[in-house]
Amino acid sequence: MGHWLAQSRTCQETSFVKRFDARFWTVDFPRPMMASVVTIEADALRVDAVFYRKDDLAGLIWLTEDRYDHPLLAYETSRDFRRCRLSFRWRSSGIIALDAVDGPTLTIEGRDEAGAARSWFVRLWNYAEGAPEDAVVSLDFAALQSGSSLAGEAVWAGDVDRMFISLVPPGYDEAGGDLAAPAEGWAELTDIRCDGSGSVLAIGDVMLPPHQLRIATGYDDAYNLTPARLLRNMVQLGYRALINHYVGMSHYFRLDGGLATLSGGALNGPCAAWHRDLAARAKSLGYELIVSLSYELLDAHCPEAWKQRAADGAPALTGWDPPSTLLSPANAEAMAYLQAVAAAFVGIVVDAGLPVRFQVGEPWWWVAPDGTLCVHDDAAKAAVGGGIPADAEAGAMLAVSTAALTAAVKAIAPTAETLLLVYLPTVRGREEALVPAGWASPAFDVLQLEDYEWVTAGDVGASSRAAAGIEARLGYSAGRQHYLSGFVLRPEDKAGWQRIADAIERARGRGVAETFVWALPQVIRDGFIWFDEEADVDSFADVGFPIAIGREASVEAATSTAIAAGAGGREQRNAEWAEARLTFDAGPGIRSENDLGALLAFFRARRGPAQAFRFRDPFDDSSHGMTGEPGPEDQLLGTGDGVRTVFALVKDYDGVPRRVTRPVAGTVRVAVDGTETSGWTLQDEGAIGFDAPPAPGAIVTAGFRFDVPVRFAEDRLAVNRATFLAGESASVPLIEVREG
Numbered sequence: 001m002g003h004w005l006a007q008s009r010t011c012q013e014t015s016f017v018k019r020f021d022a023r024f025w026t027v028d029f030p031r032p033m034m035a036s037v038v039t040i041e042a043d044a045l046r047v048d049a050v051f052y053r054k055d056d057l058a059g060l061i062w063l064t065e066d067r068y069d070h071p072l073l074a075y076e077t078s079r080d081f082r083r084c085r086l087s088f089r090w091r092s093s094g095i096i097a098l099d100a101v102d103g104p105t106l107t108i109e110g111r112d113e114a115g116a117a118r119s120w121f122v123r124l125w126n127y128a129e130g131a132p133e134d135a136v137v138s139l140d141f142a143a144l145q146s147g148s149s150l151a152g153e154a155v156w157a158g159d160v161d162r163m164f165i166s167l168v169p170p171g172y173d174e175a176g177g178d179l180a181a182p183a184e185g186w187a188e189l190t191d192i193r194c195d196g197s198g199s200v201l202a203i204g205d206v207m208l209p210p211h212q213l214r215i216a217t218g219y220d221d222a223y224n225l226t227p228a229r230l231l232r233n234m235v236q237l238g239y240r241a242l243i244n245h246y247v248g249m250s251h252y253f254r255l256d257g258g259l260a261t262l263s264g265g266a267l268n269g270p271c272a273a274w275h276r277d278l279a280a281r282a283k284s285l286g287y288e289l290i291v292s293l294s295y296e297l298l299d300a301h302c303p304e305a306w307k308q309r310a311a312d313g314a315p316a317l318t319g320w321d322p323p324s325t326l327l328s329p330a331n332a333e334a335m336a337y338l339q340a341v342a343a344a345f346v347g348i349v350v351d352a353g354l355p356v357r358f359q360v361g362e363p364w365w366w367v368a369p370d371g372t373l374c375v376h377d378d379a380a381k382a383a384v385g386g387g388i389p390a391d392a393e394a395g396a397m398l399a400v401s402t403a404a405l406t407a408a409v410k411a412i413a414p415t416a417e418t419l420l421l422v423y424l425p426t427v428r429g430r431e432e433a434l435v436p437a438g439w440a441s442p443a444f445d446v447l448q449l450e451d452y453e454w455v456t457a458g459d460v461g462a463s464s465r466a467a468a469g470i471e472a473r474l475g476y477s478a479g480r481q482h483y484l485s486g487f488v489l490r491p492e493d494k495a496g497w498q499r500i501a502d503a504i505e506r507a508r509g510r511g512v513a514e515t516f517v518w519a520l521p522q523v524i525r526d527g528f529i530w531f532d533e534e535a536d537v538d539s540f541a542d543v544g545f546p547i548a549i550g551r552e553a554s555v556e557a558a559t560s561t562a563i564a565a566g567a568g569g570r571e572q573r574n575a576e577w578a579e580a581r582l583t584f585d586a587g588p589g590i591r592s593e594n595d596l597g598a599l600l601a602f603f604r605a606r607r608g609p610a611q612a613f614r615f616r617d618p619f620d621d622s623s624h625g626m627t628g629e630p631g632p633e634d635q636l637l638g639t640g641d642g643v644r645t646v647f648a649l650v651k652d653y654d655g656v657p658r659r660v661t662r663p664v665a666g667t668v669r670v671a672v673d674g675t676e677t678s679g680w681t682l683q684d685e686g687a688i689g690f691d692a693p694p695a696p697g698a699i700v701t702a703g704f705r706f707d708v709p710v711r712f713a714e715d716r717l718a719v720n721r722a723t724f725l726a727g728e729s730a731s732v733p734l735i736e737v738r739e740g
Contacts, residue, residue: 002501002530002531003497003498003501003528003529003530003531004527004528004529004531005494005497005526005527005528005529006070006071006072006527006529007071007527008071009071009072009074009204009206012072012204012206013204013205013206013207014202014203014204014205015202015203015204015205016200016201016202016203017075017200017201017203018194018199018200018201019062019081019084019086019194019198019199019200019201020062020086020192020194021192022039022041022042022043022044022045022189022192022226022228023039023226023228023229023232024062024066024069024075024226024229025037025045025060025061025062025226026060026061026063026068026224026225026226027047027058027059027060027061027224028058028059028061028164028224029049029056029057029058029059030056030057031250032052032255032258032300032301033049033050033051033052033053033056033058034049034050034223034251034268034269034270034271035047035048035049035050035058035167035270036048036223036270036271036273036274037060037224037225037226038226038227038228038273038274038277039226039227039228039277040188040190041190043190043191043192043193044188044189044190044191044192045188045189045192045226046186046187046188046273047060047167047186047187047188048184048185048186048269048270048273048274049094049095049167049184049185049186049270050182050183050184050185050254050268050269050270051168051169051179051182051183051184051185052178052179052182052255052258053176053177053178053179054169054171054172054173054175054176054177054178054179055172055173055174055175055176055177056168056169056172057166057167057168057172058166058167058168059107059164059165059166059167060164060165060167060187060189061162061163061164062162062163062164063161063162064077064078064079064110064160064161064162065077065161068225068229068524069204069229069232069233069524070204070233070236070237070523070524070527071204071527072204072206072236072527072529073203073204073205073206073232073233073236073237074203074204075201075202075203075204076201076202076203078198078201079110079158079159079160079161080157080158080159080160080198081141081157081158081160081198082141082142082157082158082198083141083142083196083197083198083199084141084157084194084195084196084198084199085138085139085140085141085194085195085196085199086138086139086141086192086193086194087136087137087138087139087191087192087193087195088136088137088189088190088191088192088193089134089135089136089137089188089189089190089191090104090124090128090130090134090135090136090137090187090188090189091133091134091187091188091190092104092133092167092185092186092187092188093133093185093186094169094170094183094184094185094186095167095168095169095170095185095186095187096167096168096169096170096172097132097133098124098125098128098132098133098135099125099132100132102168102172103123103124103125103132104124104125104165104166104167104187105121105122105123105124105165105166106121106122106123106124106139106163106164106165107119107120107121107122107163107164107165107166108120108121108122108144108146108155108157108160108163109160109161109162109163110157110159110160110161110162111159112156112159113156113158115159118156120144120146120153120155121146121147122139122144122145122146122155123147123148123149124137124165126145126148126149126150127139127144136191141155141157142157144157165187167185167187169183169185170183171183182254182255182256184269205236206236207236208236208237208238208529208531209238209531209532210238210240211238211239211240211530211531211532212515212532213238213239213504213515213516213517213530213532214239214240214241214242214243214244214514214515214516214517215234215237215239215242215243215244215516215517215519215520215523216243216244216245216246216484216486216516216517216518216519216520217230217243217244217245217246217519217520217521218245218246218247218248218292218519218521219245219246219247219248219251219252219271219274219275220246220248220249220250220251221248221519221520221521222520222521223248223251223271223274226277227274227277227278227281227282228277228281230278230520231278231281231282231285231287233520233523233524234287234520235285237523237529237530238530238531240286240287241286241287241288242287242288242289242290242357242514242516243282243287243288243289243290244290244292244359244448244482244484244516244518245278245289245290245291245292246292246293246294246361246519247275247291247292247293247341247345249294249296249297249298249324250297250298250324251271252266252267252268252271252341253266253267253268253297253298253301253341254266254267254268255268255301258300258301259301259302259303260297260301260302260303260337262337262340265344266337266340266341266343266344267341267344267345272344272348275345275348276348276351276352279348279349279351279352279354280352282352282354283352283353283354288354288355288357289349289354289357290357290358290359290419291342291345291346291349291356291357291358291359292359292361292421293338293341293342293345293358293359293360293361293405294360294361294362294363295326295327295329295338295362295363295364296318296324296325296326296327296362297324297325297326297327298322298324298325299315299317299322299323299324299325300322302325302327303333303334305331305333305334305377305378305379306327306328306331306333306334306337307325307326307327307328307377308325308326308327308328308365308366308374308375308377308380309328309374309376309377310368310372310374310376311368311372311376311388313376316366316368316374318366326364326365326366326374328377328379328380329363329365329380329397329398329400329401329402330377330379330380330382330383330397330401331377331379331380332379335401335404335405338405339404339405339408340408342358342405342408342409343408343409343411343412346358346409346412346413346416347412349413350412350413355415355417356409356412356413356415356416356417357416357417357419358406358409358413358416358417358418358419359418359419359420359421359448360402360405360406360418360419360420360421360444361421362421362422362423362426362450363398363401363402363420364398364423364426364427364434365394365398365433365434367426367430373391373394373430373433375388375389375394375433376388380394380397383397391430391432391433392432392433394433395432395433395434395435395436395437395438396436396438398433398434398436398438399436399437399438399439399443400438402420402438402439402443403438403443406418406444417445417446418444418445418446419444419445419446419447419448419482420439420443420444420446420447420448421448421449421450421484422435422447422448422449422450422470423450423451424449424450424451424454424463424466424467424470425451425453425454425462425466427470428462428466431469431473435470435473435474439474440473440474440475441474441475441476441480444476445480446476446480446481446482446513447470447471447474447476447480447481447482448481448482448483448484449467449470449481449482449483449484450483450484450485450518451463451466451467451503452484452485452486452487452500452518454466455485455486455496455499455500455503456487456488456493456496456499456500457643457644458499458644458646459643459644459645459646460502460506460645460646460683460687460689461645461646461681461683461689461690461691462645463503463506464506464683464689465689465691467510478510478511478512478513479511479512479513480513481510481512481513482512482513482514482515482516483503483504483507483510483512483514483515483516484515484516484517484518485500485501485503485504485507485515485516485517485518486500486517486518486519486522487500487518487519487522488500488522488526489522491525491526494526497526497528500517501530504517517530539611539612540611540612540613540709540737541605541606541611541612541613542613542614543613543614544613544614544615544616544707545586545602545613545614545615545616545710545734546595546598546599546602548589548595549586549589549590549595549598549599549732550584550586550589550615550616550618551589551616551618552586552588552589552591552618553584553585553586553587553588553589553615553618553734554584554585554588555582555583555584555617555618555619556582556583556584557580557581557582558580558581558582558583581735581736581738582617582708582710582735582736583713583733583734583735583736584615584617584710584733584734584735585731585732585733585734586599586615586732586734587730587731587732590730590732596730599717599732600717603712603717606711606712608712608714608715608716608717609711609712609713609714609715610711611711612709612710612711612737613709613710613711614662614707614708614709614710615707615708615709615710615734616707616708617707617708621705621706621707622704622705622706623635623651623660623702623703623704623705623706624703630667630668630669630703630704630705631669631703632669632670632671632676632701632702632703633671633674633701633703634701634702634703634704635649635650635651635652635701635702635703635704636650636652636699636700636701637649637650637688637700637701637702638700639697639698639699639700640672640693640694640695640696640697640698640699640700641693641696642693642694642695642696643693644693644694645689645690645691645692645693646683646687646688646689646690647687647688647690647700647702648660648685648686648687648688649661649663649668649686649687649688649702649704649706651706659686659739660686660704660706661685661686661709661739662686662706662707662708662709662739663682663686663704663705663706663707664704664705664706664707665682667703667704667705668682668688668702668703668704669702669703669704670688670700670701670702671700671701671702672694672698672699672700672701673698673699674699674701679691679692685739686706688700688702708736709736709737709739710734710735710736710737711734711735711737712732712733712734713733713734713735714733717732718730718731
């Protein structure tokens with residue numbers, strides 16, 4: 001398998017798209033109002049909005065620079081709109097109409113002809129023909145006027161960053177204040193046309209081959225985009241079959257008095273419209289949705305009684321900005337709310353004709369900074385007679401709440417598949433409370449595991465131990481597990497994609513049913529591309545070269561150094577390899593026809609140079625000197641930091657480290673601060689995985705014997721029997737293979 005981080009298009013496929021294509025508009029707005037945009041035809045879109053305050057304003061946005069598509073799929077940046085003419089039919093209801101003060105206005109942001117930053121405000125009614133709520137709008141960007149009348153200031157549309165159409169509620173007032181009641185409105189742009197010599201943009205049109213990696217995404221990251229745009233990225237990047245869709249914690253709820261409510265339904269109108277469009281389009285493209293719902297809710301809109309609480313009474317708060325809180329599994333009202341939300345999303349999936357797959361996403365008691373559980377809310381304490389729930393009691397409450405949640409789903413969709421997502425780093429050491437026995441198979445159909453904290457830190461040992469532990473505790477075999485790998489939080493950390501790709505491969509090696517990458521926004525931002533290749537299963541055979549033959553081999557160590565000599569004879573030298581590369585000739589070890597037969601058989605089995613293998617260097621195979629008996633303090637592997645559990649085997653050559661990837665099993669000895677220990681396992685490619693991380697400052701050392709990974713240097717092995725019997729040595733060149 002392989003991956004690539006694409007920064008921009010070079011030779012990849014390019015097509016063309018009209019400016020103002022319905023798929024590529026976005027929305028944005030101040031919270032807590034909500035809005036969404038969906039495509040209703042190829043040349044039409046619809047915005048739904050719900051307003052809570054008098055100064056709420058939603059913007060329907062066209063960005064000159066494509067910030068939301070993968071680099072291989074983005075449209076080109078062209079800031080000059082002067083050779084464009086845009087027209088569309090406008091229809092609306094529940095928002096201020098075209099002809100009114102504060103009616104829909106096109107704001108154009110960019111720079112004027114002199115390069116100074118400017119904004120222009122174009123009243124759409126000035127360019128409309130028809131009624132205030134049903135009109136055809138025609139905009140020639142070379143002849144627009146800014147202001148309330150056609151006699152305003154001329155717009156210079158030659159250097160535009162973005163433009164947006166404003167949508168505001170009846171009773172709009174910049175001074176603010178709450179509306180008497182939430183106001184719902186909508187607007188449709190249909191028959192969208194863009195003409196003129198500047199109306200066409202180049203757009204990436206790469207179509208990657210389908211692969212077996214699945215994609216995860218979340219509504220909180222995609223609320224402002226059209227589902228058609230998201231799915232275009234998924235399809236053309238090769239993702240198929242399943243979408244793990246987290247419905248989020250901050251954009252789905254309805255509000256009453258600023259707090260989440262079931263009054264009028266569980267979901268706000270824009271969210272419901274967006275998800276109906278997503279589900280319908282997903283089905284048409286052959287996808288199934290895993291709908292993921294967590295116990296997390298934006299803190300500002302969560303009723304106080306619903307919140308988990310720490311020992312000091314403070315609400316459980318995450319580190320997001322603004323923070324979210326966690327709903328108490330013991331609070332009946334909070335759990336009834338969550339069940340209604342689940343039912344609403346599942347109903348959308350059912351209406352779309354999709355099979356129901358419902359994930360309970362990372363349900364847990366929040367762990368406070370001091371390591372204690374947030375089990376101090378009134379409902380949790382009341383459940384145990386007024387005291388503080390013990391871990392077993394907290395775990396039982398959690399299991400009861402998730403069982404009730406999945407039961408609410410199955411009341412609507414009896415054949416629904418239920419999935420449980422567990423974030424392994426959080427639950428480690430608190431399994432009784434955070435991985436209750438009530439979750440054991442067959443409580444759920446599928447167990448999903450996630451551990452991105454360890455993945456991005458490179459802590460392979462912690463990941464593998466936790467996965468084995470959770471499998472043993474809950475009883476879900478690897479074939480009933482999914483693995484979610486990721487994620488890269490910041491663009492500057494995109495080197496972490498290599499570790500994410502490695503984690504995907506390790507999960508597949510365990511035999512999990514599906515692997516997902518978390519998540520689509522980061523995939524797009526960093527240009528991540530995944531492609532399945534023919535597995536390199538035969539690239540290395542973990543077998544040794546025949547010892548008797550190899551014992552008499554000759555060895556050469558080669559480096560690559562660029563040397564430039566100046567006119568005066570001074571030299572500038574640059575070492576092009578980090579360490580020497582070894583070559584061997586095993587020919588001198590062939591002493592008999594039996595040896596020759598063994599060599600030919602070994603060459604055939606390895607298919608010549610196609611498959612690497614182990615070779616024992618007769619001059620250097622030990623951590624102790626060159627061939628001495630290994631001891632646990634021979635080589636320094638590193639220093640503990642209290643977190644790291646994996647240390648690679650190395651051998652030092654006068655200050656130059658050599659990575660040892662093929663230690664001899666049974667010869668490895670490990671010490672921490674000079675004391676030999678057995679609390680470790682030998683992992684792939686010569687790594688030591690500790691059961692518990694060495695303490696900060698602890699010195700980690702090891703001793704071992706090792707083989708060199710090599711391959712045959714040539715595609716042919718030539719031996720003349722007559723000359724061999726006459727005493728002439730055959731030549732059997734081998735060359736070291738770089739690993740690790």
